Amino acid sequence: MSEQAPPGYAGKILRVNLTTGQSWTEELSHEEWRTYLGGVGLGAKILYDEVPPEVEWDHPDNRLIMATGPLAGLPVWGTGGLTVVTRGPMTGGATSTQANGFFGACLKYSGYDTIVLQGQSEKWVYVYIHDNVVEMRDAAHLLGKDTWETQEALQDELGYNGHRLSVYTSGVAGENLVRFAAIHGDFGHVASKNGCGAVMGVKRVKAVAIVRGSKALHPHDPKGLLQAADVIAHELKTNPSSSVLYNYGTLFGVVNLNKLGALPIRNYTTNLPPKEADMSVWEAQSLREGFDHRGHQCNACGMHHCHQHVIAEGKHKGEIVDEPEYEGWSGAGWTIGSFDPQDTSWMNTQVDRACVDVNEFGWVMGWTMECYEKGYITQEQLGGIDLKWGDVEAANALLQKIVHREGIGDLLAEGVMRASQKLGGEAADCAVYSHKGNSPRGHDHRARWEELLDTCVASAGTLETGPPAEPQELGRPARINPFDAPEVARNVGQLLGRRHFEDSLGACIFTTRTTIQNICLALNAATGWDYTVDEAMRLGRRTAALLRAFNIRCGIGPEVEKPSKRYGSVPTDGPAEGQNAMEHWEEMLDIYYELAGLDRATGKPTAEHLNNLGLENVAKEMWG
Amino acid sequence: MKVLSISPERCTGCMRCELACAYMQSGAYQPAKSVIRVAPLEMHTSYAPFTCFQCDEGWCMTACPVDAIAISAVGAKIVSDDQCVGCKLCTIACPYGTIFYDEDTHKATKCDLCGGDPACVEACPTQAIEWVEGDAADWLGEFAARRAGTDLTGLAAVE
């Protein structure tokens, strides 16, 4: 542990230069750690400082920052956190995307808080980290292996199983620079947004493998930390807004969102489940108990969230797969017309194994299926695949073409925005995307305007404010009318930053669904600081401003802050039938910009906003 | 006598017990110091914790050439750091693999039941580890036999 490390931290940033094969560590002062914390807070700072606009996403000098934070590796629930920050290919701008599992814990036990991968290796390598040993090892034998195979191969080769080794890899999708390639690890955890896996591929890094190291973490007040963990755990168990997550993770999503018209069915073509879909099997409890399941939690987590389960019937009976998150049930299921949990669950793991973002997979596959049905894309173009709605075997066949960039897969590997624009015609109108390139999450945002707006305006490569947790603490009502445009925009604008604070801690946002005040109890016990809600939000807002400034510098402005035609269309059936978000679009932008401290004309953070956040250097660069 | 009873079906592999144990052993969150070890028993899943049974023979204790291992008031075989010379004989005598050598301290290290208030029990969020009256038993054998079958038969070959 570094002499200078604040309590709870490992205290080191590990730099790996793939061009030269060198690695070294850097240390920050206590004050710097406090200012940037870790995760996206630190990542945004490094990205802004080190990646100038001419360094595009596929330039060797792009940074792939794999960061954890002060709570990682400590006995607070869900503290294996990984935040990936990079300039990504979907938006061409900044990325903040998270996975959990054990990455952050293993990294800190090996003595590092953050890894910065820079440069580009000549040969394919995997980065091996075990305490002071950091090596770039030949990965030729891992090429062509999917994410699970890569993890298994490295476990076998290194002789470590289970959580003794945390491997994050971009699978085959990353090798072939699929634009929505993800970074997957710990058998079921994915940092999936903005094509971060493709950046890993550009660097010719097949995987990062970290041994559960032997170093010690010394929080400032260990007893206080346990008490804080207990306070948060009790909240998560008993607070009605989080207790469903505690019990079933995101499994309740399908049924609940369907009631709101926010379940995306067959690529936004309807919001009514077909008659053949038995909604009772989609209840959270049925999804859990309908499978022989095993708890598969992240570091130190007591949630009943992440699981693995066994396919119960059909062609893949007996296979162990990752129990899908809501996003998986949606992207690998409802969006592509699969209404069978067994099929969908299997498909979801194929997506993880292939290593692409499951949301974008849904939009790409759903779009292709719709185009196939409508005759815009032919079976011949699909290389003979009969791509019917809900046929997961066919979808998997096409997925394999995508990750290998074979035939039409090469086009689809660019994501649905670029593929649909290239194909043009009526097909172009069917694609679900935001013009900025942020893939929408797996909901029908036409019935969830907060996320529609958030997705379109966010600078993180995905939505940035996220669904509100404890909004009252930040002066927003507990609930709003989801179709009240000004209120929607106020939520997205005013709550902006909270998510970045959570994503700077090395913890999971499901286990930080409590008040910021409670989170600060844990943070302060770990570090000995006196973080407050204000300081937490200041960190979050500063991070948001940095990401925004980075994107502006990359030429990503307000002109792309809108949904695609289909994404912004009006639902024609279901509970949200007739709700027209685009009628209120400019009004929502006005309010959001105001509350987010952005200049309405240019999209830049205002000089005043930047100066208030202590980002005088950025203000100078933005405004002269 | 109370024993650590393990219910592997409840374990989710969160490794919280390793953290708690490490803290008791070394005063830091440093799982390398944990003497309870969690491992998967079915491919990469079906985790379960494993630690000393405080067995009747006390293979570590009887093997120790300098009588460095004693029995505590709560029935734990405990290592006296002052006595232990770090010869590792106990680590090959124990047929369960539950006594370790600490490279930093040059001492043997094992479960001491935290003096009667085992931290792993408190730490486990799913009650997979309990502290109950009874006798030590093969807590994991049946579970491992059932789950580890997948490793032997391979995927999709369970039928």
Added chain:
Amino acid sequence: MAGKRHVILGSGTAGLNAIRTLRQLGDDGPIVLVSAEAPYSRMVLPYYLARRITEPHVTTATGRQLDEWGVERQIGRRAEGLDTQAAKLRLDNGEDVAYDDLLIATGSSALRPPIPGAEHARCFNFWTLDDAKGVSKTISPDAHVVMVGAGFISFTILNGILERAGRLTIVEVAPRILPRMIDDAGAALVTDWLIERGVTIRAGAEITRIAEQGQGLRLTFAEGDSIDADLVLMATGIRPNLGWLDGSGIETNQGILVDEYLRSNVDNVYAAGDVAEGRNRVTGAREVHAIEPTAMEHGRIAAANMAGKKIAYPGSLLMNIVSAAGLDMASFGSWDDDGAEVIAAQAPARRAYRKYLFRGGRMVGAILIESAGETWSGNDVGMLKGLVQSGVDLSAWKSHLAERPFEIKKPYLATGTTARLLPETIIGQPSPAM
């Protein structure tokens, strides 16, 4: 009624464990301890040499302890003869000691190779406390130490030498180091490891002469070349202390032949430890296992039977562990069984080696080599012992082990090894505190 009069010959691990066990089992008969040396642990002498511990820490039973046990002592005495008819032991001072039953635990002695000059004062064995004191006194920070014999004993003191001397050369007559503890592949790995850490190793080399050279010694090889040393350590083998039994009628082979109750061919004469040739748990054959755990188990079983408990011994399991310059190496059972089916693997990135030997479904032997700092292999050492000891059927798991040789825990647990082991105790009851 007072119990039998027990005479314990030897105060090493076997003898002392016998005394303790007699008392633990409530035997209140008189005990006479006859021993050439005061009780100490040979196992910990390397830590004395390395100055981790001092002389009192080497002692295994103080006078106070022996008094508490009510042990009558003849320390500094050797046995010179045995009259089993008269049930009397003849000591080297001419005195006779009568017994109702006798435990022979005279251990073994280090051999000196028949090399001219090997008796020089700067040539040492490392076997007794006196040896250890001699080496400790003579060694110096700039000394070049030459170890003749690259076996277990040499390796136990390797760390101490590296800490206290300037330079170390290991000479072994066999083609490789550790010929009786690990296999060729393992030895190659250990050799590389030690060479990287500055140790010179010369295997397949025979020393023909040792002569004074200035302040030190010159060792001449059969090939004709030579090396100079400040200090020579001889560890070329040991021999059970049996000679004094000639003509006693006690049946011996390599050691005193004992049955499953550790009894010799004479009913009230038992033998234990390095001097006894008892059952090998894995093969069933009778062998001398001159290792600490066998001495302990022999001593306790013999004592239980001397106390009238009739406890049968399933046999001793050969096992060794030694850590040299940060590398652990352990072997169990029939690790050198040429007729066994073998699964062997290395994890080069970790400098780790595993070898499993099977007869049918049973693991009969195993070798493990691993960096001592490798935390996560911690369970493996003991589990391998458990697999060999319990003899569980691993037939279904061999292919798994071939594929994933570092994944021992799954087969260990899935075969119910724990259930097999938990009821086992050495003397048929839970061990009391030591």
